[in-house]
Amino acid sequence: MSRCYLDTNFLYAHLRSKPASTPDPIETWRRSVLAAVASDGGVISALVLDELAYRLILAWLRDDGVEDPLSRYRAEPQMTMRTVARRLTATWRAVESLSLELCPTDQAAVARAQALMAKPGLSPRDAFHAAHALVATCSLIASTDSAFERVRGLSCLAP
Amino acid sequence: MFRMSTISWRVGQLAAQKGWSTRRLAQAAGLDEKTVRNIVAGRATRVDLDTIARLSSTLDVTPGALWTSEPDPAHAWLATAGAAGQAQSGELEEILTGGQPGVFDTSLERATRPL
Numbered sequence: 001m002s003r004c005y006l007d008t009n010f011l012y013a014h015l016r017s018k019p020a021s022t023p024d025p026i027e028t029w030r031r032s033v034l035a036a037v038a039s040d041g042g043v044i045s046a047l048v049l050d051e052l053a054y055r056l057i058l059a060w061l062r063d064d065g066v067e068d069p070l071s072r073y074r075a076e077p078q079m080t081m082r083t084v085a086r087r088l089t090a091t092w093r094a095v096e097s098l099s100l101e102l103c104p105t106d107q108a109a110v111a112r113a114q115a116l117m118a119k120p121g122l123s124p125r126d127a128f129h130a131a132h133a134l135v136a137t138c139s140l141i142a143s144t145d146s147a148f149e150r151v152r153g154l155s156c157l158a159p
Numbered sequence: 160m161f162r163m164s165t166i167s168w169r170v171g172q173l174a175a176q177k178g179w180s181t182r183r184l185a186q187a188a189g190l191d192e193k194t195v196r197n198i199v200a201g202r203a204t205r206v207d208l209d210t211i212a213r214l215s216s217t218l219d220v221t222p223g224a225l226w227t228s229e230p231d232p233a234h235a236w237l238a239t240a241g242a243a244g245q246a247q248s249g250e251l252e253e254i255l256t257g258g259q260p261g262v263f264d265t266s267l268e269r270a271t272r273p274l
Contacts, residue, residue: 009254012243012254013246013251013254014236014239014240015239015240015241015242015243016241016243016244016245016246016250016251017240017241017245017246017251018240018241018245019237019240019241025255026251026255029255030240034233034236037232037236038232038233056243059243059244059246059247059250060243060244062247063244063247087243087244090242090243091242091243094238094239094242094243095239097235097238097239098232098235098236098239099232099235144254144255144256159255
């Protein structure tokens with residue numbers, strides 16, 4: 001059994017790229033992750049959804065021609081959210097259709113994250129992602145972040 | 160919300176609940192045994208309405224109970240690829256190299272946001 005935690009950058013890449021007829025690095029990564037997810041399911045956390053929304057909002061602002069998306073987002077957060085509302089709703093529906101398991105951020109996940117910050121010294125965000133993966137009994141994490149290689153019990157499914 | 164599903168026959172399961180073999184079911188329904196065997200094995204893709212009516216009547220269920228549908232993850236993944244738009248040139252390459260397009264550390268962004 002090899003359950004797989006999907007880090008934000010995998011879902012982001014999946015949602016921002018159509019399937020390629022000729023396997024490029026993203027398509028090859030997607031196929032290898034989907035093969036892992038097909039057998040034992042995929043796991044995410046609220047952190048993934050938070051980061052995914054944030055990254056997509058900035059991407060959509062860039063798509064709309066905004067040169068400095070972060071400044072625009074900070075200056076006009078309510079207007080920005082109204083602008084992207086439909087796209088965000090459609091994205092939530094897409095993610096929901098994947099039937100991923102949402103690992104709760106409970107006391108066990110917080111305690112595990114605290115321990116991972118101390119050793120092997122992960123950054124807070126990475127520690128919380130790794131903690132959710134471990135609490136959800138995942139042995140794989142689909143991510144481009146090599147920091148997860150330092151976590152005992154987790155193998156990185158990288159491009 | 161619409162989800163792609165895999166539809167599969169429940170005829171074998173329903174027959175088993177009655178303790179019937181494929182042959183017994185075929186005889187009771189007045190159907191060719193090979194036809195019933197193909198349905199039970201999931202090989203039948205084109206089944207006429209008369210056959211469906213006979214099976215449902217014989218098994219004492221509504222026609223709809225002859226099938227089950229389950230969400231198909233493979234279809235869902237295919238359908239959602241690119242659902243958030245097409246990445247711009249260089250956007251995904253940054254992810255592949257471990258970077259992120261733009262400022263993507265949400266905790267850092269929030270922590271350093273002006274009060």
